[in-house]
Amino acid sequence: MKSFEYVRPAHVSDAVAAASKPGAVYLAAGTNLLDLMKGGVSRPDLLIDVTRLPGLDRIEPLADGGMRIGALVRNADLAHDPSFAKAYPAVAEALLSGASAQLRNAATVGGNLLQRTRCAYFYDVNSACNRREPGSGCDARHGENRLHAVLGWSDACIATHPSDFCVPLVALDAVVEIEGKSGRREVRLEDLHRLPGESPQRENVLEHGDLIVAVRLPADARNFGGHARYLKLRERTSYAFAIVSAAACLRLARGNIAEARIALGGVAAKPWRTRGAEKLLAGAAPNAESFQRAAKAALAEAKPSGDNGFKIELARRIVMRALALAAAGTPARMPALPASPFAAVSGALAHA
């Protein structure tokens, strides 16, 4: 690991001031950053440890009915907060489907949002990667790419964003609070991550030195608590990134769908909101035909970036299954295998 300087500021303003130096990065838990530094993928000159900054570790219900989650809240603490998990069950399920218990105990909300792609060519410093080294090319294009993007990719980069947490958050219109050189500003989470285009090295809209301080859910995100699921297909049941995943949140009224929210994970360089599919479901009956129509619309623009055409059909089926499970109702208790399509549900056939 390249050597670096280390500072631990006591206030947000000191942290932001320190971060103006070139080569400076923020350190929270470091579960992704240290891994990248050990591999030589990230080579910062200065680590600004934000873990002791005051006031960023709270989960606060807001007067307007929304919820504010401090950037330093640990993934496990958020998922296991009873009132949070009850109001936003798909978010809790997504969190518990990610990483391992050890990593969830350490990893923070802000860090989860800013984690880097797990594309193997991004991680291998001997491979060409436009995201890591602009202009060097993309070895994934003609390499091992069965898990790469099927939506929003470009010839410059076909990497995916690996977060589970971000997928239901985007579906629920989460907003990110950012402290920067010119003060506080807000960005919709949906607009935080960028699609690669010609400049995949610009992964998000943050400027150098910007610090995420909180994520906020608007009041209407609570309306979906009774019918919300996150489903994630992986190459093993636990402790793996998504091949494809989907968050499905429904608001039912008089037996029909009043409002639907759907977002996909593992398919693009950002969590993928599917507004067209949501519109199709508004006013529709919650049945297989409606869900099939929505799933088709959700993947309408998908195209393979390599040996990954199978992900498109898989994503359609995950959307349909997530919608069906959401319509059936949020389980009273978190499933033993969170987000797993193979999790046994009491009373259901295991392999129907």
Added chain:
Amino acid sequence: MSFSINLTVNGVPRDIALSDPRVTLLDLLRERLHLTGTKKGCDRGQCGACTILVNGRRINSCLALAASHDGADITTIEGLARGGELHPLQAAFIAHDGLQCGFCTPGQIMSALGLISERQAGCDDERVREGMSGNLCRCGAYAGITEAVMEVQKSLSEAKERRVA
């Protein structure tokens, strides 16, 4: 750049001078404090062999900078036995053959200790397996590991019921 940090390791306060901020908790425990029970497997947060408790919570010590954990209370596998008496988890791993080569065992036991204190799994073997999925065992002793954790979890639950009754 040189600085010092304070840690409590297995109940003992330690004042440690660091000359390099790159040191992880894992390397500090093994190389500086000579507590080699905590193992370095992948060193990248994928195998769980380096699992320790920090302020009572299980984490991967390979992905934790020591400098960032100034003031932390750390428990390693060396802190579990009381004199000659094994911790119930240690005894259960032996009784249920929860190991073969033993390399992953300290991490497994520390992870199991964390799992039990998190109180999310209870006596549900599916939840125990899911909760232990951050610890790989290349000998494949998973069946014994699950039985060992379940046995300790059950004896704790029964003891709690007796106290309530």
